[in-house]
Structures are given as C-alpha cells and as structure tokens.
Ligand code: SF4
C-alpha cells in the first residue's frame with residue numbers, strides 16, 4: 001500500500017503536469033508517487049481503473065508508462081485541486097495505491 005507518510009519519507013524530485021512527483025524515480029521501472037493532496041503510488045497502481053470510473057469530479061487521467069512492471073498506464077491525479085475529499089477512490093482501489101489527505 002502507499003505510504004501515508006510519503007511527504008516525510010520521500011523527496012519531491014520533479015513536477016508532472018502541475019503536481020509533485022515524490023521519488024525515487026528511475027524510469028521506466030520506478031516511477032514514484034504522483035500528487036500530494038491526491039497521491040497515487042505509480043509503482044503500486046496496476047491500472048484497475050476504478051478510481052477513474054468512480055471519482056465524481058474527474059481528478060484522474062490515464063498516462064502512459066511503457067516498460068513499468070505493474071502496468072503500462074497509470075491513474076494520474078491530473079486535477080487533484082478539484083478533489084472534494086469523498087474518499088471513494090481510496091476505498092475502491094484494489095491495491096491501496098491512493099492516499100487522499102482531507103483538509
Ligand atoms: Fe475523486 Fe473523491 Fe478521490 Fe477526491 S477523494 S480524488 S473527489 S474520488
């Protein structure tokens with residue numbers, strides 16, 4: 001599961017589409033955590049898609065991650081600032097790849 005303390009335990013190493021990426025990042029097999037308020041551990045995400053289907057405000061968008069061992073697309077929190085903290089995505093992800101920090 002994603003580390004809920006990732007902001008303490010990792011470093012922000014780059015930006016992607018307006019959000020932070022928390023390392024380590026070594027493409028293509030290690031991709032880190034994308035986002036801060038809505039955070040997706042790309043190294044755990046296996047492209048189930050429930051988060052994209054269920055998010056009421058369309059926070060997530062697919063991004064291509066060719067060569068990653070778990071899946072070659074990931075749910076990117078491209079619109080994390082739209083999140084309304086409903087926690088649905090956290091509940092539906094089968095591998096607990098998502099952390100949402102309300103407030
Ligand atoms: Fe979308 Fe709700 Fe998840 Fe926020 S907590 S990203 S609104 S499903």
Ligand code: F3S
Pocket residue numbers: 040044045046047048049050051052074075092093094095096097098
């Ligand atoms: Fe990935 Fe979980 Fe969404 S596996 S696509 S973050 S439901």
Ligand code: ZN
Pocket residue numbers: 016017019034035076077
């Ligand atoms: Zn991203």
